[in-house]
Amino acid sequence: MTQEEENIIVPGRWDLPFRHTAGRIASHFFHALVEKRIIATRCPRCRRVLMPPRPFCERCFVPLDEWVEVKQQGTLEAFTVCYARFTGLPDPPYCLALVKLDGADTALNHLLGEAELEDVERMKETVRIGMRVEAVWRDEREGGIQDIKYFRPLA
Amino acid sequence: MAKRVAIVGVGLTRATSHRVDVSYPELVYEAVSGALEQAGLQAGDIEAVAYGSMDPFDGVFAPERWNVEACAGAGVANLPLMKITTGGTTGGSTALAGYYHVASGMFDVVLAVASQRVGESLEAQLVLNTAVDPIYERWQGAGAITIAALQGVKHFWRYGTTEEDLALIAVKNYENARRNPYAHLMRMLTVEDALNTRVVSWPLRLSDCCPSSDGAVAVIFAAEKRARAIADQPAWITGAGQITDNYWAGDRTWYEDWDSLSMLARRVYRQAKIENPLVELDVAELYNAFSIQEIIEYEALGFCEKGKGAELIRNGVTTMQGDLPVCPSGGVLCTNPIGATGLIRVAEAALQVMGKAEDRQVPDVRKALAHAWGAVIGFHTLMVLSSEAP
Numbered sequence: 001m002t003q004e005e006e007n008i009i010v011p012g013r014w015d016l017p018f019r020h021t022a023g024r025i026a027s028h029f030f031h032a033l034v035e036k037r038i039i040a041t042r043c044p045r046c047r048r049v050l051m052p053p054r055p056f057c058e059r060c061f062v063p064l065d066e067w068v069e070v071k072q073q074g075t076l077e078a079f080t081v082c083y084a085r086f087t088g089l090p091d092p093p094y095c096l097a098l099v100k101l102d103g104a105d106t107a108l109n110h111l112l113g114e115a116e117l118e119d120v121e122r123m124k125e126t127v128r129i130g131m132r133v134e135a136v137w138r139d140e141r142e143g144g145i146q147d148i149k150y151f152r153p154l155a
Numbered sequence: 156m157a158k159r160v161a162i163v164g165v166g167l168t169r170a171t172s173h174r175v176d177v178s179y180p181e182l183v184y185e186a187v188s189g190a191l192e193q194a195g196l197q198a199g200d201i202e203a204v205a206y207g208s209m210d211p212f213d214g215v216f217a218p219e220r221w222n223v224e225a226c227a228g229a230g231v232a233n234l235p236l237m238k239i240t241t242g243g244t245t246g247g248s249t250a251l252a253g254y255y256h257v258a259s260g261m262f263d264v265v266l267a268v269a270s271q272r273v274g275e276s277l278e279a280q281l282v283l284n285t286a287v288d289p290i291y292e293r294w295q296g297a298g299a300i301t302i303a304a305l306q307g308v309k310h311f312w313r314y315g316t317t318e319e320d321l322a323l324i325a326v327k328n329y330e331n332a333r334r335n336p337y338a339h340l341m342r343m344l345t346v347e348d349a350l351n352t353r354v355v356s357w358p359l360r361l362s363d364c365c366p367s368s369d370g371a372v373a374v375i376f377a378a379e380k381r382a383r384a385i386a387d388q389p390a391w392i393t394g395a396g397q398i399t400d401n402y403w404a405g406d407r408t409w410y411e412d413w414d415s416l417s418m419l420a421r422r423v424y425r426q427a428k429i430e431n432p433l434v435e436l437d438v439a440e441l442y443n444a445f446s447i448q449e450i451i452e453y454e455a456l457g458f459c460e461k462g463k464g465a466e467l468i469r470n471g472v473t474t475m476q477g478d479l480p481v482c483p484s485g486g487v488l489c490t491n492p493i494g495a496t497g498l499i500r501v502a503e504a505a506l507q508v509m510g511k512a513e514d515r516q517v518p519d520v521r522k523a524l525a526h527a528w529g530a531v532i533g534f535h536t537l538m539v540l541s542s543e544a545p
Contacts, residue, residue, distance in 0.1 A: 013214075020290060052403070058402070077405075078308060079308060081357045084300075084355045086278060086281060089280060090295070094295075096301050098405050109404045110295070145292075146294060
């Protein structure tokens with residue numbers, strides 16, 4: 001063997017199709033989104049309204065079957081704006097947003113839109129924890145989390 | 156009752172963005188043969204293997220099978236082998252597995268190996284995105300960087316931490332990595348350089364984010380009698396544990412505080428009889444994949460009060476010359492072969508206790524802490540290594 005020999009690289013690829021079952025709770029939530037309603041499950045024991053809705057309460061370990069409608073406005077609890085381009089991920093910039101909707105006890109992990117994201121300095125002045133936001137709906141809704149296009153700052 | 160256990164040998168590999176000079180088994184052989192050599196053991200002395208990796212980064216399902224020959228010939232010796240995969244804590248969990256094998260009294264000499272070729276993945280963030288909830292959240296494009304950025308935004312908002320503080324963390328780690336032949340990034344970085352790198356996900360700049368590395372590590376755990384015979388100064392495990400936090404990103408109100416790590420630290424410090432970690436620990440190897448996390452870890456691990464983490468780096472407390480050097484290796488910020496990284500923290504902490512950390516050695520180390528986080532910041536592991544048996 002000599003030092004000059006090229007190190008050979010063999011290409012590889014994972015291109016594996018999957019399908020993920022949403023379950024009856026997420027399915028019910030998604031069907032309600034088609035009608036522009038945002039609903040959550042309430043724990044009969046600790047009374048927390050859990051968003052996104054889920055089939056059992058992790059704290060009380062009891063099944064959840066009580067539904068409540070929450071407001072379409074809420075508060076930005078935390079966020080980040082991604083400025084880097086990664087293969088297969090959304091085009092930057094995009095703002096990941098944890099939104100606590102009025103009437104819910106936990107935050108929905110979604111996107112913030114109609115905000116000034118392009119320029120970092122401008123973004124720092126305009127996007128803030130605690131700001132009020134509201135849901136913006138897609139015109140054609142298919143029964144999925146993306147039926148809410150994003151949340152936008154409330155004027 | 157758990158038996159006394161010590162680390163008696165460590166093997167690290169060089170880490171780069173792509174180790175094109177070695178096949179995967181050759182990389183693992185580099186680590187395992189290094190650990191055996193340091194301990195003065197033969198492959199035949201190994202009784203069982205714990206193996207850690209996060210398969211999708213390698214693009215190989217169950218790479219422990221590809222690497223079974225390199226695990227001290229585990230296949231030909233028909234050894235028991237246990238595979239561990241727990242996200243970023245994979246290496247930390249692999250250390251726990253090695254420790255528990257021996258502490259149970261069922262094995263006397265156990266090899267813990269962890270490896271990752273993140274350099275063979277052409278988009279690590281896309282792999283990380285598959286760890287996010289597929290029903291509600293994956294479509295957003297979240298990954299490890301964005302979740303760490305959420306921590307940063309909240310820490311800035313709550314405690315007034317600044318981009319300059321993050322830059323100080325980066326500069327300290329880059330400086331340390333230059334003394335570590337096993338580090339991936341080994342270049343000079345000034346605060347000005349750091350603040351001039353591009354924003355990846357606000358408030359994290361490129362210098363606040365770890366690289367994607369190829370690397371492997373091997374650590375040999377031994378029962379008390381064997382440990383005393385093998386090593387002049389074994390690194391005794393005096394505290395160890397793992398903690399799991401909740402699943403939903405939006406259930407967490409604690410992004411700036413990392414309460415689960417505080418809880419785990421209290422459990423592990425109690426085992427190790429540590430009351431004041433800043434005073435009693437001599438060195439800590441923390442899982443600082445992103446600069447902000449090192450600051451939050453200082454607070455969660457009780458090195459300072461909540462919100463005061465940035466003051467430790469501003470005052471130089473965690474530099475090599477400070478009271479509690481953190482990451483003499485340069486940390487995860489400078490080297491991140493993901494599944495191996497948590498075990499590298501344990502290996503580096505053990506080397507410090509054994510007095511074998513060469514140019515990055517902190518003088519007179521009696522107690523060292525090793526940490527890892529993983530699973531979209533929902534898991535932590537900790538291990539305390541001491542010069543004296545528990």
